[in-house]
Amino acid sequence: MLKNERGESATASPVMFEGFFTTRYRPKEFRPENTVLGFASADEDLYWDFHPGGVVTGKLGCNAFSAAAEFSGTSVYFHGPKLITHRTCPGPNSADEHRLLGILDAKRYEYKASESGMWVERGYHPDNSLLSFEAVPRP
Template identity: 95%
Template sequence: MSHGIWEFYDITAEGATERQDGHGIRPWIEFHDDGTATGSYGCATFRVNAELRSTKLALGEEVGTPPPTPSPRGPYTLCTSSADKPYVDQNEHSLKRFLRGPLTITRKPPEKPTVPGRPVRHDEIVLKNERGESATASPVMFDGFFTTRYRPKEFRPEDTVLGFDSADEDLYLDFHPGGVVTGKLGCNAFSAAAEFSGTSVYFHGPKLITHRTCPGPNSADEHRLLGILDAKRYEYKASESGMWVERGFYPDNALLSFEAVPRP
């Protein structure tokens, strides 16, 4: 748990389970080498002292300035709705309360995804406090992310499933530290900005580096992916088996799924 970003799915207390993720809200935590952890309770961000061992975790008082909220925000989340503020406040209060005090860490077996197009959940952990309450967390990004190649497999705008016709060698994304993604979108090489913050990634400024004349299907793939990467913020999750980026909420969402392969 000492590396990467972890998101919280639920909290179980007194026999009842409360979902923590949904409608654009994905609470998360990231641990740093200076003994602190940053993250989000759902909408509000935080920075706290953190003592982490293999099977134990203790979060302390808030320190310094919390990380900024990613910008630009998505089109709608519960964070922007005054009508949903009581629901948001309750969820954040539950997570804050749960995280205070000593916690134990255990592993959880893999779980199949509930949304089509997303990879299987793996490496989930269960945190438990001294009151017998528990929370489930899963990594958002893994250690080998920046050495893995991601090939687009299908795009799901709402209930439509669209595949890609380009050959594997002409269709892939390589993410790099520092907020850059390069690769090919169907024919030509490209680069774009990819700014990661918590559970979100903001793509902008895609541009073609080469300008070859492409066959029709390749050109269609390229045009579609340039639009997907043009000044849009997505929720994301990446693993050794695949990656997805998503805008909106299932089933009225737009989800792009990738296959993970070794990078040459």
């Protein structure tokens, strides 16, 4: 617990754990406006890897991607997502890819990551979009 010169206290809690940049994050649920949507893509086709230089890479359903990921306190800003491959996707994988590209397109999210997973959210209101991830070791 931290205290300022007036005796007011604040508790700090980490939003990123030590192994953050060596962990793979697999999107598991997307919750726009109190609706729960899963992902149809296989685990090997759907993951995000964050890198210390401010980049996130991975697969969105069938195509590989790269985007800027700027961290500031409890916020992450995604910018400039680009597909690295351009494969034709089956219907469900295409829907996953379209949904996740929209999330990565120049938006600010609140986030918290741990050894078991991560969530990113547009604000703290329950009607805002929330994306949850499962954490797994990187190969």
